[in-house]
Amino acid sequence: MEQILNWFNEKVLVWLEGIWNNFHRAFIEKGRYIAYIDGFKLTLFVSFFAVILGVIIGLIVAVLKYTSARNKRLKIFGMISNLYITIIRGTPVYVQLLIIYYVIFTSRGTSPLVVAIICFGVNSSAYVAEIIRAGIEAVDKGQMEAGKSLGLSGIQSMTSIVLPQAIKNILPALGNEFIVLIKETAIVGVIAVNDVTKAAQNVSGITYDLLTPLIITAVMYLVVVVLLTKLLGYFERRLAQGDRR
Amino acid sequence: MIDVKKLNKSFGDNHVLKDIDEHISRGEKVVIVGPSGSGKSTFLRCLNLMEIPSSGDIFFEDKNITKTKGKQLNAMRQKMGMVFQHFNLFPHLTILDNITLAPIKLKLMSKKQAQEKAMQLLKRVGLVDKAKQYPNQLSGGQKQRIAIVRALAMNPQVMLFDEPTSALDPEMVGEVLDLMKQLAIDGMTMVVVTHEMGFAREVGSRVLFMDEGRIVEQNTPKEFFDSPQNPRLKDFLSKVL
Ligand SMILES: Nc1ncnc2c1ncn2[C@@H]1O[C@H](COP(=O)(O)OP(=O)(O)O)[C@@H](O)[C@H]1O
Ligand SMILES: [Mg+2]
Numbered sequence: 301m302e303q304i305l306n307w308f309n310e311k312v313l314v315w316l317e318g319i320w321n322n323f324h325r326a327f328i329e330k331g332r333y334i335a336y337i338d339g340f341k342l343t344l345f346v347s348f349f350a351v352i353l354g355v356i357i358g359l360i361v362a363v364l365k366y367t368s369a370r371n372k373r374l375k376i377f378g379m380i381s382n383l384y385i386t387i388i389r390g391t392p393v394y395v396q397l398l399i400i401y402y403v404i405f406t407s408r409g410t411s412p413l414v415v416a417i418i419c420f421g422v423n424s425s426a427y428v429a430e431i432i433r434a435g436i437e438a439v440d441k442g443q444m445e446a447g448k449s450l451g452l453s454g455i456q457s458m459t460s461i462v463l464p465q466a467i468k469n470i471l472p473a474l475g476n477e478f479i480v481l482i483k484e485t486a487i488v489g490v491i492a493v494n495d496v497t498k499a500a501q502n503v504s505g506i507t508y509d510l511l512t513p514l515i516i517t518a519v520m521y522l523v524v525v526v527l528l529t530k531l532l533g534y535f536e537r538r539l540a541q542g543d544r545r
Numbered sequence: 546m547i548d549v550k551k552l553n554k555s556f557g558d559n560h561v562l563k564d565i566d567e568h569i570s571r572g573e574k575v576v577i578v579g580p581s582g583s584g585k586s587t588f589l590r591c592l593n594l595m596e597i598p599s600s601g602d603i604f605f606e607d608k609n610i611t612k613t614k615g616k617q618l619n620a621m622r623q624k625m626g627m628v629f630q631h632f633n634l635f636p637h638l639t640i641l642d643n644i645t646l647a648p649i650k651l652k653l654m655s656k657k658q659a660q661e662k663a664m665q666l667l668k669r670v671g672l673v674d675k676a677k678q679y680p681n682q683l684s685g686g687q688k689q690r691i692a693i694v695r696a697l698a699m700n701p702q703v704m705l706f707d708e709p710t711s712a713l714d715p716e717m718v719g720e721v722l723d724l725m726k727q728l729a730i731d732g733m734t735m736v737v738v739t740h741e742m743g744f745a746r747e748v749g750s751r752v753l754f755m756d757e758g759r760i761v762e763q764n765t766p767k768e769f770f771d772s773p774q775n776p777r778l779k780d781f782l783s784k785v786l
Contacts, residue, residue, distance in 0.1 A: 446629065446634075465636065
């Protein structure tokens with residue numbers, strides 16, 4: 301018994317104390333948690349505005365694809381849209397980020413934050429375009445037909461009949477895209493945006509402890525992602541209820 | 546009023562409508578019957594160009610509409626009401642907004658006028674109390690009557706019905722057929738695809754039998770049902786009557 305207690309004191313408690321000391325040094329000492337929180341703010345900031353930009357470009361791409369599929373003279377737009385989507389989905393976002401940063405914005409004082417938003421916005425737009433297309437296609441074809449049979453134009457039927465219903469399919473998927481971006485933007489540190497992952501690396505440079513800051517960061521991501529996913533599920537159920545009215 | 550000349554329609558290799566010639570006069574109630582897959586819906590949908598004919602011409606009020614596009618096409622469709630098997634009410638809008646959406650969007654009436662007209666029509670079908678409700682709160686029969694009202698709100702010259710009672714529970718078929726009868730009595734020109742032979746006999750001024758993309762026989766309801774000529778029609782009637 302005595303031996304077990306001794307062992308416990310010597311090994312486990314010492315081990316736990318070591319963890320606490322590491323945590324203290326990596327998170328609390330000298331107010332370092334502020335760096336993480338500021339970093340996470342940047343992560344959310346980049347993700348949020350990237351989704352917004354993604355929706356704007358994605359909507360344009362989706363509309364181009366949709367109309368060109370129904371009008372032979374506009375076929376070229378459909379081809380351009382498809383090429384755009386293929387390139388973006390077929391290359392790593394890490395490479396896209398470096399290309400946009402080093403080549404397109406030849407570091408002429410453009411804020412890296414703006415570059416990050418543009419890169420992830422453009423990247424996201426290819427996925428958002430698909431989200432919007434799928435959301436529109438999930439609306440019963442009879443809705444468009446009913447609109448046209450009443451003499452409404454295709455655009456009128458789309459904006460006042462199909463899109464309001466498609467929104468219910470699109471919004472939850474956009475929320476999901478935001479959550480995906482929160483995780484994907486972890487690489488923006490490479491262009492000197494001090495997001496939460498970069499903040500962790502900065503801290504580890506000072507404390508010479510790599511693991512603890514990274515685990516702290518991982519836990520922060522996990523908590524936020526799980527919370528947002530729960531929130532989104534709740535929101536989705538509310539939308540579905542609205543349908544049954 | 547509607548003239549169909551040598552109408553053909555194919556979906557890929559599937560030749561669905563074959564050289565159809567038909568004339569529908571103002572005030573007529575034309576009932577189309579036939580086995581499933583014979584092209585009844587496709588024929589009806591060609592009349593307001595929901596399907597684009599592969600060849601042939603369709604004249605509406607002496608104007609060839611086959612090649613119309615854009616604004617002209619939309620204006621033409623305003624004059625042809627269409628009622629679908631699955632109602633196709635707009636689930637995100639109230640009953641009142643379902644009815645007034647098109648007249649308001651197309652600037653045919655002010656919002657107030659459109660709502661007054663909608664309430665009048667709702668009164669006529671006994672559904673005034675549903676105005677503020679959503680489609681999902683209505684029974685199938687009520688939904689279809691609203692769909693008919695929605696089409697009527699455009700003051701159409703002709704009404705096209707594609708199996709309006711096929712998706713309904715049996716006890717709700719009557720209320721929809723009664724409303725259609727009322728329309729017929731009021732003088733509406735109607736083209737009705739249906740399996741309701743009682744309705745065809747009672748309301749139809751002419752009954753057409755479609756089989757494999759052709760109108761193979763047509764007659765007054767009495768002759769059509771009492772002395773069918775075509776063996777396929779005899780066979781069909783023996784199954785449905
Ligand atoms: N949009 C479409 N695309 C391809 N084939 C179609 C389409 N609509 C109808 N068809 C085909 O046309 C034929 C006739 O269909 P339809 O006009 O609906 O017949 P009915 O209404 O008499 O049952 C069927 O073989 C059907 O599969
Ligand atoms: Mg049919």
